[in-house]
Amino acid sequence: MFNSSLNQLSTLLSTKKVSSVELTKDFLRNIEILNKEYNAFITVNEELSLDQARIADAMIASGEGNPLTGIPIAHKDIFCAKGWLTTCGSRMLSNFVSPYDAHVIELFNKAGTVNIGKTNMDEFAMGSSNETSFYGPVKNPWDILSVPGGSSGGSACAVAARMAPAATGTDTGGSIRQPASLCGVSGIKPTYGLVSRYGMIAFASSLDQGGPIAKSAADLALMLNVMVGFDARDSTSLQHENEDYTRDLERPIEGLRIGLPKEYFAEGLSDDVSRAVDAAVAEYSKLGAKIVEVSLPNTKLSIPVYYVLAPAEASSNLSRFDGVRYGHRSEEYTNLDDMYLKSRTQGFGAEVKRRILIGTYVLSHGYYDAYYIKAQKLRRLIAQDFTEAFKQCDIIMGPTSPSVAFDLGEKNNDPLQMYLSDAYTAAASLAGLPGMSIPVGFGKKSRPVGLHIIGNYFSEAKILNVANQFQQVTDWHTKMPDIKNSK
Amino acid sequence: MAVTLEDVKRVANLARIEISNDEAHTTLDQITGIFSLIEQMELVDTSTVIPMSHAQGVEQRLRKDEVTEIDQHELFQSQAPKTEAKLYLVPKVIE
Numbered sequence: 137m138f139n140s141s142l143n144q145l146s147t148l149l150s151t152k153k154v155s156s157v158e159l160t161k162d163f164l165r166n167i168e169i170l171n172k173e174y175n176a177f178i179t180v181n182e183e184l185s186l187d188q189a190r191i192a193d194a195m196i197a198s199g200e201g202n203p204l205t206g207i208p209i210a211h212k213d214i215f216c217a218k219g220w221l222t223t224c225g226s227r228m229l230s231n232f233v234s235p236y237d238a239h240v241i242e243l244f245n246k247a248g249t250v251n252i253g254k255t256n257m258d259e260f261a262m263g264s265s266n267e268t269s270f271y272g273p274v275k276n277p278w279d280i281l282s283v284p285g286g287s288s289g290g291s292a293c294a295v296a297a298r299m300a301p302a303a304t305g306t307d308t309g310g311s312i313r314q315p316a317s318l319c320g321v322s323g324i325k326p327t328y329g330l331v332s333r334y335g336m337i338a339f340a341s342s343l344d345q346g347g348p349i350a351k352s353a354a355d356l357a358l359m360l361n362v363m364v365g366f367d368a369r370d371s372t373s374l375q376h377e378n379e380d381y382t383r384d385l386e387r388p389i390e391g392l393r394i395g396l397p398k399e400y401f402a403e404g405l406s407d408d409v410s411r412a413v414d415a416a417v418a419e420y421s422k423l424g425a426k427i428v429e430v431s432l433p434n435t436k437l438s439i440p441v442y443y444v445l446a447p448a449e450a451s452s453n454l455s456r457f458d459g460v461r462y463g464h465r466s467e468e469y470t471n472l473d474d475m476y477l478k479s480r481t482q483g484f485g486a487e488v489k490r491r492i493l494i495g496t497y498v499l500s501h502g503y504y505d506a507y508y509i510k511a512q513k514l515r516r517l518i519a520q521d522f523t524e525a526f527k528q529c530d531i532i533m534g535p536t537s538p539s540v541a542f543d544l545g546e547k548n549n550d551p552l553q554m555y556l557s558d559a560y561t562a563a564a565s566l567a568g569l570p571g572m573s574i575p576v577g578f579g580k581k582s583r584p585v586g587l588h589i590i591g592n593y594f595s596e597a598k599i600l601n602v603a604n605q606f607q608q609v610t611d612w613h614t615k616m617p618d619i620k621n622s623k
Numbered sequence: 624m625a626v627t628l629e630d631v632k633r634v635a636n637l638a639r640i641e642i643s644n645d646e647a648h649t650t651l652d653q654i655t656g657i658f659s660l661i662e663q664m665e666l667v668d669t670s671t672v673i674p675m676s677h678a679q680g681v682e683q684r685l686r687k688d689e690v691t692e693i694d695q696h697e698l699f700q701s702q703a704p705k706t707e708a709k710l711y712l713v714p715k716v717i718e
Contacts (some may be wrong), residue, residue, distance in 0.1 A: 156691055156701065210667060225685050232702060233702065235695070235698045235699050235702060291698050302671060310694075327675070327678075328678055328679075329677075329678075329679060329681070329692045342677060368684070368686070371684065372677060372681060374681065381640055409640070434667075436662065437664065438666065439660060440660050440661045440662075440664050441664065443657060443661060444661055444664070446679060451638060455638075457708060458639075459704060460703075460704075460711050461699075461700075461702070461715055462699075462702040463702075463703075463709055465704035465705075469714065470714075471714050471716075472713050472716050473639075475713065477637075477639050477640070477641050477716055478641065480639050480640055481640055481641040482640045484640070486675065488652075489640050489648075490650065490653060491652070492638045493631065493634050493635060493638060493640070493654065494639060494654060494657065496634040496637050496638040497626065497630060497634045497654075500633075500637065507661070507664075510665075510669060510675050511664060512674030512676060513669035513672040513673070513674050513675070514664055514667060514669060514675060515674075515675045516672050516674065516675035517667070517669070517672060517707070519675060532674050538636060551653050551656070551657065552653075552656045552657055555657070557659075559673025567677070568679070568680060570679070578627060593679070594679065
């Protein structure tokens, strides 16, 4: 049951071999046993989950079920869910019970899925290791001495450790793909604008994009079918015609041109990751794909550009946390200004403060053109690199992360090193392109390696097709960590 | 454009974040490293490039000027630290 695909679970539910209430209880039990060790969930609420499961069972009984009706889904704690504690991994929101649903949550509710719990994450999604969470770090189920990646580390861990069949995440500079890679699961960040940001707590609004994490490309396609949709409440939501993301899963990929950017295989890439990625590319050759070398000359600028734009937008977005309308308010203060100061100082952790300070600096008087506008110009050059590359290939591949999961605490005191773990993912985020990570082997200390697949705008169905064809002939995505107590 | 200790203290004040002298020094060290990376941006000539904020170049949508939200102040104010008479309470600003 815990290893079943979403399609298999769907069949079990629709043929009444199992009820949603039973399925939900099974996963809740798994969470109860495993979460003590992994810390993947911030909030579990059996009562709310079982209420939804009963609704799902009624939907199925009356023939109103959809493909995902009755299936438990874990949601990153960045998505506001009505009646659920929604913390965004921060002390600032540690008392915030959301009075409304995010658009993504509305869509999953409409599809009849069960919210199985809210997953742990880096505070306000700022981090690449899940260590900045106010609720403590998540452990990587493949090796509990290592990080699960971030910021959607709880979601990736929950899927890897079979505490949830699938989960939602968000990706600003790599926060779906990098933890999926480090935890040996699959994850996709869609084209910017396809998934509504309404009710998804804002970090860097021009980059933030929701997406799913699951065990396979086929499962991700079903998740995207639910998550994607225009929403007038998000000013950057795209009016894009609805697609069935499962439509091309079975299509052969003979003749597919795969571009390998030479900059993604240069200095900074670990040997073990390089070997696993090379082997995956060789497998694609066997499937009939043509491999071509491409160049993304501005790759090295993506981290500097990202670490101007994202903190700048974050400093602006996080100015709303002032202790007035919701969230943490300091117990003691002398006046209004002191209330703001103390509430924010107590409510935010070190990494969030660091990014607010960087962002405030680059937006401050006299520096706006030199930093923010300059970064936005370079952002266009980075996006143009991809446009040029896609003239020579249909899809781009490379490593998701320069190394396998690093040790807990290893990069904690060195923000610069931590930032460089987004070296390959940030560029696609800046360009607004869809990107995916799938497991393709193991490196140092038997920790998972992810293959990064980047497609052109709105090519999610193709990316999923390319990933699925690989998963049809290999079994890396079926491997799971050695977890005791799980059946 | 090296960041200085004064800059750190100034932006902390602007961002309403309290920072001790020790914290300001640590922050300066860390930020200086990050800015050494950010300074690489200067090496590229972008004089003819138009800034990019959205990949699809979407424009701000407009809608009819009509009420779309219902009054839910009780629900929303259930999350507020302090309220009175439907208002959010903050310390007195004007004597």
